[in-house]
Amino acid sequence: MRDSKSARGAIVFETGVEFAVWSHHAAQIDLCLFEHDGNKELARLPMTRDGNHIHRLFVDGVRQGARYGYRADGIYAPDNGLWFDPSKLLIDPYAKEIDRPFRYDPRLGIYGEDSQDLMPKAIVTTDTRAAVAKPLFKPGGFIYEVAVRPFTILHPDVPEAERGTVAALAHPSVIAHLKRIGVDAVELMPITAWIDERHLPPLGLTNGWGYNPVGLMALDPRIVPGGMAELRKTVATLHAEGIAVILDLVFNHTGESDRYGATLSLRGLDNLHYYRHAQNSPGELVNDTGTGNTIACDHPDVRRLVIDSLRNFVLYAGVDGFRFDLAPVLGRTESGFERDGGTLAAILADDVLADRIMIAEPWDIGPGGYQLGNFPPPFLEWNDRVRDDLRCYWRGDQWKTGSLATALAGSSDIFSRNDGKETRSVNFLAAHDGFTLIDLVSYAGKHNEANGEHNRDGHNENHSWNNGVEGETHFPTIRKRRINDVMALISTLFATRGSIMLTAGDEGGRSQRGNNNAYCQDNEITWLDWKTLNEDLIAHTAFVAGLRRRFTVFSEKGFLSGNGDVEWISLSGEPMTIAEWETPLLSTLGMLLATGDRSLRGKKTRLAVLFNRSESRQLFTLPSENELGWRQLTSEGEKKAGTSVTIEPRSVAFFAEK
Structure with missing residues (x-):
């Protein structure tokens, strides 16, 4: 109480x-x-x-x-x-x-x-309690990152008055799409009140993502015009369909920015205590976030504000959990990041929050700001190492076979620290920051000219490739290669141990025209055009999501160790040798997983996931423990494969042992 x-x-x-x-x-x-x-x-x-x-x-x-x-x-x-x-x-x-x-x-x-x-x-509002149940999302599930306004503003089935709002997420057509591709949880990018960065209005631009908050509890009337009642109703509707709701919240900075920014709330109430300041210069705002200020989350009254905000969304909207933007700020003190103290510990100890899903973006730009693997369990963590390693593998970089296997096995090199026995990884290929998936294979470099900063903003290294032509093209062979590459990337992501995340629209080939920092493009650059989504990509995503639900190995949290749970094989079907692991441009890898098959009431079997990043077909031999051999699993159904199988160029194939 x-x-x-x-x-x-x-x-x-x-x-x-x-x-x-x-x-x-x-x-x-x-x-x-x-x-x-x-x-x-x-x-x-x-x-x-x-x-x-x-x-x-x-x-x-x-x-x-x-x-x-x-x-x-x-x-x-x-x-x-x-x-x-x-x-x-x-x-x-x-x-x-x-x-x-x-x-x-x-x-x-x-x-x-x-x-x-x-x-x-x-x-002034009065609160109506939500029906708070155990979170629907379980680690190992499929998270779908959604910017509410861009996701629904062009949806042809959603009533015009609801487009771009949280209420639109409860529309039957939207839910049908989420269920088709197997979404376990929607992660809503910020829906609390935000303000434009001061350089945007002169450029005729607006912040469309919301990562510049003013009210930490107040819902933004552009996105949630019906207030908490609208959010509560949408959460309940999604819950009835088996879909969890995670809120992406920003407790690391506010839109009051640096000393030349606006006075809107915390600055005017008590700037000295609500924000972090240089130890020997109280007028100098610490900028661990790159936005001009940093909230002092270790201050007792600020901590209270953070905890009360989280409790508010659980008790009165019924949400399943939270993703924390630039989460090291939550663990920062005057002496640096502390994983087991202060606000992080208070979140996990709170009686309302203790069973919620907690996800950290484990980096900021302050001293010691990269904290991947260092958050206390049960925090899940965005894993940018997996993101980069999977991109580099499919780009064709050298020495990436071992990195691929590590990612597939749950990133034990990261999450076994502090005696960790389970993966807490959220694996992803693309997020709101950076390229979309189709842009990843269509642009060798960023194209942020529309942002008004002469292409200086956004990350310069994206580990991307363009398949021969920079940007949009009408060449059918290049377009086909790009779709195949996205299918291979999605297949790889869905074969990893840990939770997985796709950004809305990536399952259908959504492009931002090469813009990798599109936060200020509240227009057709970020708006999802449902009519142009690629049906083959959507069907493929639904297929691999179905495999992930069918086979129990993907909902298990322990690291794959090689002790009866996984075998790594070469083209010959024999275990990978040290020489093969160390081959710089090795283009193939086989992963044999011991798993239960829910379509057979949990009966034990083996699942083979075969990777071919080369430009030619590759012949794999699959070792079999019975005379029935293997069957290939495809989006069109199962087909007999035997023990000698051909894998198409630039693809991932799945086989179940009979």
Whole structure:
């Protein structure tokens, strides 16, 4: 139970509302109440500070739906980390809904410039509990990363009023697609309120991804116009279809940015405590995120805000778990990253959060920021080593056979640290950052000119290849090669031990025209055109997802060790020799897996996964323990294969022993 005396936000009682906000350094905080349209201020009321630096005020007669904000007064000395400016209207960090989206305006960062007309107003809400059940997603499942607006805005079956919103995810046609390709969980890119980076409006661009938050709890009205009720209903609908919901949340920075940014919420309430500052220079914001500021997640009241935000989405929306953007910030202290302390430990110990799925993006740009494999279990972790190794293998790089096998086996080199016995890897080939899958095999270099930064932004090394022509082409042979390469990449991903992730549209050949940093392209560059998706790719994804569900080996979490669970074979069907492992450009590998077959009520069998990255057909010999031999598994069905099988160029093939 939470201590009601320490509650924050707008707490609704029978006769009125109590408002509570934390600030250590503010001399005075005033509550501002507004008319229902959020434009005219009705009252400005001083709040009272208690012994825990919580500023409180009970206002009789205020009801659900009331609009409000705060103004904080105190010392304005940015060089000392103090940014109090009573001319700035501030959003409550505990607000759950706001009445309009944030819009960047330079006046939001100018001292003494009143921001009331520029700011959204928080809305007083009452909470309805969700039906909270055990998470549907289990490690080893298939996660589908979704940017809500681009994913649904062009869907022909979704009513126009719902396109681009969370409600669209509950549409029967959308759910049918998710179920067809075997999705176990949708991971929703940020749906909490965000603001454009200040360099975007002059370029005529907007942030379409949401990784620049202002409200850590407040849902963005562009994406969730129906507020928590809309999110709760969509989660319940997806749950009824067996699909879990994971929220991608940003607790590492806010859209208030560097010292030249806007004053919107935390900066105006208590910049010195909500953000990290250089140890000997309190006016210098630490920039471990590359966005201008870093949230001080080790501060007790900031930690409370993070935990309360997570609890809010579980208790009132029923979500199954969370993915944390730049997650090392959650473990940062003055002395560096601590895997077992502070906020990370508090998340895992909380009674509401303890059984939720937790996924870390295990890197930031601060000192010691690359922490892959170092988060405490049961955190799952995005594995960019697998991403790069699988890309490089299929590109044809040297010395990659061993790296491929390590990825297929669960990345024990990474997750066996700290006495780890199981993989916690989230394996992926592409994510929102970087190339889409079809662009990965269509562009040798990035093409971010549309972002207005002269192609300087985005990663320069993408481990990509273009199959002979840079970008779009009408040559049918090149188009076919690219589709084959994407099929091979998807097959490889779905054959790995660990959880797997695809970004929405990659199963159908979605392109961003070579843009590998498309966060600011809220337009046709990122919008998914459902009418142009490649049916063969979709069918192939559905096929390999079906294999992953059929064979029990893919839902097991222990590392593949070679002790009865896997055999690595060469073309001859014999175990791989050291010389073969060390052949720089070896183009083939066979993986024989001991597994249960759910289509045969769990009966034990063997599954062969054969890789051929060469430009020619390759003949494999499959060792058989019985005279019935092997059958090839394809999207068209099973066919008898015997023990001598031909693998097509640039492909992965699957065989089950009978």
